[in-house]
Amino acid sequence: MWRTPLLLLLAAVMAVPARAQDGAKGPWRTNRPVRAVVLGGSISRYYAGNFGQYLQYGCSDLEVLNRGEVGAGASKILKNLKTAVLDEPDTRQGLGWVVVQGGLNSVWSPESTSWWLSRLFSQSHGEGLKVLALSLSPWGSDDDPRFDGWKALRLHRATEQVVEFVLGHLTPAQALGRRAAQRGGDDQKWQPGELPDIAIDLWRSPLRAGSSAPLRPREELADAFGRSPWAKQAADKDKWIQAARAVPQQFLAKPYHDFDHVHPNGAGHRLIAALVCQQAPAEWRCDCDAIRRAVWKGKIVPGKS
Numbered sequence: 001m002w003r004t005p006l007l008l009l010l011a012a013v014m015a016v017p018a019r020a021q022d023g024a025k026g027p028w029r030t031n032r033p034v035r036a037v038v039l040g041g042s043i044s045r046y047y048a049g050n051f052g053q054y055l056q057y058g059c060s061d062l063e064v065l066n067r068g069e070v071g072a073g074a075s076k077i078l079k080n081l082k083t084a085v086l087d088e089p090d091t092r093q094g095l096g097w098v099v100v101q102g103g104l105n106s107v108w109s110p111e112s113t114s115w116w117l118s119r120l121f122s123q124s125h126g127e128g129l130k131v132l133a134l135s136l137s138p139w140g141s142d143d144d145p146r147f148d149g150w151k152a153l154r155l156h157r158a159t160e161q162v163v164e165f166v167l168g169h170l171t172p173a174q175a176l177g178r179r180a181a182q183r184g185g186d187d188q189k190w191q192p193g194e195l196p197d198i199a200i201d202l203w204r205s206p207l208r209a210g211s212s213a214p215l216r217p218r219e220e221l222a223d224a225f226g227r228s229p230w231a232k233q234a235a236d237k238d239k240w241i242q243a244a245r246a247v248p249q250q251f252l253a254k255p256y257h258d259f260d261h262v263h264p265n266g267a268g269h270r271l272i273a274a275l276v277c278q279q280a281p282a283e284w285r286c287d288c289d290a291i292r293r294a295v296w297k298g299k300i301v302p303g304k305s
Contacts, residue, residue: 032063037066038068052064054269058286064099073106104139114161135202139159140250142248168190225240
């Protein structure tokens with residue numbers, strides 16, 4: 001969805017993992033006992049201290065290999081699991097975790113996005129891997145035409161539907177729609193492996209603007225309600241108008257903007273890593289305070305206490 005020249009440039013730039021050591025074979029650069037591959041879109045490929053690098057810095061037994069791809073939607077992320085991970089013996093060797101943060105490039109079709117992510121989780125588990133999934137992160141701007149009027153609420157509700165799937169808050173029928181029948185079995189219960197082992201909620205996190213963003217004016221939304229996707233729900237008109245007014249409060253907070261309102265900056269990635277750290281497996285041996293204090297100086301280094 002965001003294939004700009006800048007993004008393509010960023011895809012080619014990736015810093016060397018923090019605290020690299022000699023002695024490991026293949027793409028792995030350390031002898032740490034736990035290995036994780038990051039899969040996702042352009043957010044996961046951030047060039048100046050991404051959340052995977054912060055995790056490797058702060059988790060003493062974890063090495064992180066980044067296989068995110070700029071512009072990848074959910075179906076492409078699933079393909080990358082096979083082509084960039086499972087079909088690469090040197091990458092697959094010793095791999096224990098898949099860390100997933102993606103789906104925004106296909107979010108306009110939330111049921112399809114959730115379907116492909118569920119297949120990714122299932123295939124990872126079928127390979128004996130564990131899955132830590134990060135939800136989609138806050139995004140949006142009043143200056144982006146995709147967020148004009150009632151389009152904003154529709155797009156954010158699509159994003160929230162994928163978030164709720166990743167967090168395990170929806171049934172298969174709610175998350176996947178008609179695709180739920182393709183799984184076989186009960187469309188009200190998830191089958192083993194279809195959800196991540198650990199799910200991190202970035203959507204309702206301090207990344208979000210919250211009350212620092214003003215509500216949108218009521219009048220314009222009320223006048224256009226008859227042309228909104230909820231026009232037939234006239235009895236709930238006030239509820240939908242209030243939800244549409246509050247959309248800017250679900251945007252990425254401006255202190256975490258990088259070059260646009262979609263991609264978190266280095267401070268945002270450090271916060272993402274800190275949120276992951278709070279739920280990280282004990283085997284990673286993470287120091288959350290070290291992550292919160294760390295800074296990017298061409299590589300991740302200790303910050304001030």
